Amino acid sequence: MTDEPTTTPEQPKIDPVRIKRAKIARAASLAQRVGYSLYLIAIIAFFLGFFSGFTSGVVTIIVVTMAIGSVLLAPAIVAGYAVKAAEREDRENGI
Numbered sequence: 001m002t003d004e005p006t007t008t009p010e011q012p013k014i015d016p017v018r019i020k021r022a023k024i025a026r027a028a029s030l031a032q033r034v035g036y037s038l039y040l041i042a043i044i045a046f047f048l049g050f051f052s053g054f055t056s057g058v059v060t061i062i063v064v065t066m067a068i069g070s071v072l073l074a075p076a077i078v079a080g081y082a083v084k085a086a087e088r089e090d091r092e093n094g095i
Contacts, residue, residue, distance in 0.1 A: 025083045031076035038069035 042065040049058035 021083050021086060024079055028076045028080040028083065031072045032080065035069045035073035035076060038065040038072070042066045042069065 042062045045058055045061045045065070049055070049062070
């Protein structure tokens with residue numbers, strides 16, 4: 001009987017930077033989905049208002065959905081591209 005430890009396949013190291021990147025990517029993806037959905041709602045409301053008349057409620061829906069969509073989309077798009085660029089750079093450098 002030997003006292004040598006049994007060999008097991010080496011488990012990959014958990015990189016906290018990649019975990020954080022994955023969280024940012026998920027949040028950016030969700031924010032993009034919500035932001036683009038709000039834009040879609042604004043477009044639908046615009047055409048409904050265009051064909052049936054722009055009431056104050058329709059205009060409010062258009063303005064609010066465009067504003068919230070823009071607030072969500074701007075940082076989400078930048079964060080999404082940043083994560084993709086960082087992952088690409090890691091792959092190119094063999095990390």
